[in-house]
Every structure is written in C-alpha cells, then in structure tokens.
Amino acid sequence: MSFHEVRFPADLSFGALGGPERRTDVVQLTSGHEERNSPWAHSRRRFDAGLGLRKLDDIETILAFFEARRGQLYGFRWKDWSDYRSCKPSGTVSAGDQVIAYGDGVSRSFQLVKNYRSGGTSYQRPIKKPVAGTVKAAVQDVEMLEGVHFAVDVTTGLLTFESAPMVGAEVSAGYEFDVPVRFDADRINVSVASFNAGQAPDVPVVEVRV
Structure with a gap:
C-alpha cells in the first residue's frame, strides 16, 4: 500500500481528540433479545488533528504535511499520546x-x-x-x-x-x-480569522490496515 514512513508532527498531535472505534452489527429479535456480531477483528482509531493547532505557523506546517501526503493518498505515522507505549x-x-x-x-x-x-x-x-x-x-x-x-x-x-x-x-x-493513519478527507478548510478567534480547522485522520 502507499505509505510514507514519516510521523505527523508530534507536538501537533498532542491535544488531538480521538480514540478507538469498533463496528458492531446489532439485530433486534421479535422476542426483544438482540444478536450482536462484529465483522472487525481489530479496532480502528480516529483523530482530529486540527485540535492540536495553536499558532498560525502550525497551519503552515500541517498544510505542507497534507500536500506532501497528497491528501488521502499516502498513509503516515501518528503518535497517539493516550496510548503509545507497551x-x-x-x-x-x-x-x-x-x-x-x-x-x-x-x-x-x-x-x-x-x-x-x-x-x-x-x-x-x-x-x-x-x-x-x-x-x-x-x-x-x-x-x-x-x-x-x-x-x-x-x-x-x-x-x-x-x-x-x-x-x-x-x-x-x-x-x-505509532499508529498508521491517513487523512480522512481530501480537503482542509482554513480561515485565519476563525483561527485567531479560537476556532481550529477540522483535520480528520483515520487508522489504516497495514
């Protein structure tokens, strides 16, 4: 698969919101009971990298990283500050x-x-x-x-x-x-005015199977 062995700037992933997700199919039976099944053997993690941005220079850094990965095309490494050690x-x-x-x-x-x-x-x-x-x-x-x-x-x-x-x-x-991830969108919307007012852009990333 297309993957770059480079880590997203760790100082910008610090403060990002995210964590593991799973997929569970739930079937309601006529008796009121449920049958539950998961097609995924492993969980997948999602994060919002935009919440780690604090300065205007950070926007330039993340835009350069986004362009170098060609949006969603190439995966990269991500440091999950909540879970990165054995x-x-x-x-x-x-x-x-x-x-x-x-x-x-x-x-x-x-x-x-x-x-x-x-x-x-x-x-x-x-x-x-x-x-x-x-x-x-x-x-x-x-x-x-x-x-x-x-x-x-x-x-x-x-x-x-x-x-x-x-x-x-x-x-x-x-x-x-690190967690292998990719950007989960081919577009980043940035407004300098909004950023100065305390609103961070949405920069979603999602774990990929490697």
Whole structure:
C-alpha cells in the first residue's frame, strides 16, 4: 500500500481528540433479545488533528504535511499520546512489558503485539509501527540485545531472533509505537480569522490496515 514512513508532527498531535472505534452489527429479535456480531477483528482509531493547532505557523506546517501526503493518498505515522507505549503511561518501557509469543523451537520471527485486559477478557492488538531505538526484547525474562540477538523491522513490527527460542520459552517485548493513519478527507478548510478567534480547522485522520 502507499505509505510514507514519516510521523505527523508530534507536538501537533498532542491535544488531538480521538480514540478507538469498533463496528458492531446489532439485530433486534421479535422476542426483544438482540444478536450482536462484529465483522472487525481489530479496532480502528480516529483523530482530529486540527485540535492540536495553536499558532498560525502550525497551519503552515500541517498544510505542507497534507500536500506532501497528497491528501488521502499516502498513509503516515501518528503518535497517539493516550496510548503509545507497551507499558502504562506513567511507566518505563521494559523488555518484559508484553508477552508476544511462546517459542516452538523453530520460529525465529514474531509480531509485536499489545495485550489489553479487563476482567477475564483480553484483546491482542498487532503493533505494526514501533519506534526505532525503543524496542526491547527478552526470552524467559533474559533480556536480549538488539543487533546482537535480535533485529526489528520498524515498518512491519516483526521481531526476528538470531536463534529460535526453545519450546515453551516466553518471548516478551517492550516498545514505543505509532499508529498508521491517513487523512480522512481530501480537503482542509482554513480561515485565519476563525483561527485567531479560537476556532481550529477540522483535520480528520483515520487508522489504516497495514
């Protein structure tokens, strides 16, 4: 797909409004009961980048970024300030943050994931855009060294070890990550008069599957 490995200016995504969405089909039965089904295996995030603009210079920056992406044509990286680490927002990334797989003695490559748990239910989110230089990994709680014991593809989130972890070995990782998104419109309406009066333009972005 058409994707630029460049991050939307993080200082402008700070303050943006947005979060995850899901699609659920609800069928009302004649009995009054419901049947619910979701065609999406994974949630999708939406944001409004316009709410992060604070100065007129910010408008110039976002217009240049929009034009370079050709509107909706090319995807890009987005920092979701509410959820961009493998650990809690107040924590520090460590190699044991997320269990991503268990070794089978053969496989050397594993997809980075983040696990969301509540009660007895969990959801595993694939992480496709880790931030370079932030990824840590461990096997059976023994931390490995990037470039020595493992390599990470920051465009796909694929972690590859030099040697396959032994059968049953817990493979864990910690990282910072971006969300792959695109602009959700081919037009940005900007009024300098409105901006000076405190009204930010609408600049919608939406997560894309990569």
